[in-house]
Amino acid sequence: MLKQFDTNIPNIFTVSDGTGETAISIVRAVRVQFDHADIHIERFNKIRRREMLEEILLNARNKKATVVATLVDPELRIFLISRSMQLGVKVVDVLFPLMETVSEQLGRRPSAIPGLLRQLDEGYFKRISAIEYTVRHDDGIISSDLSEADIILIGVSRTSKTPLSMYLGHKGYKVANIPLVPGIDPPKELEKVDQNKIIALIIDPTRLAEIRVARIEALGTDNIGDYADIEKIFEELEWSREVFKRNKRWPVLDVTGKALEENSVEIEKIILTRFPDLADE
Incomplete structure (x- = not known):
């Protein structure tokens, strides 16, 4: 039997191939703007295979969750977007639009190494x-x-x-x-x-x-x-x-x-x- 969820409380899945701290920070920053409203957050990090994404997306469809993604692996990102459209799951891709803009300005592609931000950010x-x-x-x-x-x-x-x-x-x-x-x-x-x-x-x-x-x-x-x-x-x-x-x-x-x-x-x-x-x- 499927577990029943409170449909009045938004469900958000954060999905990352790194630590997931960026996605969590963004969701929390948004939550503050709504006076710390009740939001159910589930965190999925170190995602490295399509099979893992498939399971997460099916779970998101079941719970009517929005997926907040910070995937840097282009193949995983493409799979996430295409599969989410098939399943009718809403996805917010946090990093891709800015990475593409910076990539155009610099004239080179990003390194696409998961967790690099955490390694470099001294703060x-x-x-x-x-x-x-x-x-x-x-x-x-x-x-x-x-x-x-x-x-x-x-x-x-x-x-x-x-x-x-x-x-x-x-x-x-x-x-x-x-x-x-x-x-x-x-x-x-x-x-x-x-x-x-x-x-x-x-x-x-x-x-x-x-x-x-x-x-x-x-x-x-x-x-x-x-x-x-x-x-x-x-x-x-x-x-x-x-x-x-x-x-x-x-x-x-x-x-x-x-x-x-x-x-x-x-x-x-x-x-x-x-x-x-x-x-x-």
Whole structure:
């Protein structure tokens, strides 16, 4: 009997003849843009034979999955595209369009060696370490190594702390984010770290109310309570501003109406001005 899958949750297969890190990073970057929506990801790496691709594609058809491919072997790529069309499986070929463009500009063909990026990219392990650190320090998870953070974000709930942290983490920064809870002072551990690493996030109260209402609805409840009450939000944001005023070295970034990339650029500018050595790592 075939296993039943939740058809409301998108299925994505990442397929690579190397480590698969590139495909996974791309899928995660896209997922961040949808507020970490539920997406079921299955990873298939070191794919070197057509038979392996055939089995993956049949599985993808069964699960109605989209295949995100980073195959550098041209024969495997051609088989993947042609066979997926026969089976009606959607494939996103990540590397091929850019490789072809660069190939035309350079006037030569790519080496097509799986895993070459990992071998050449000196920042690979740094980024993996940063991502692992950022995940461990999401949403106020404090540990003894908070001082190792490159960036610490602080703000009330739903001010884009987690999406910004994950985005910056994938760029190689170790990021911790701390939620501010009305009436409760920031954790004492923050007093022990370099205050120049801390960036405060603020947002327009009306926009914050909209975001929180949408979040509540996504959870399948209509019990808004104080969490999305506009008057309570005004009070909460005013209280957070008072906290920020007591900490003069915390720059305050207004995230209202700006894209994730735009806010991350502003954060990077602040941090690299204060810690220029980070740009050289």
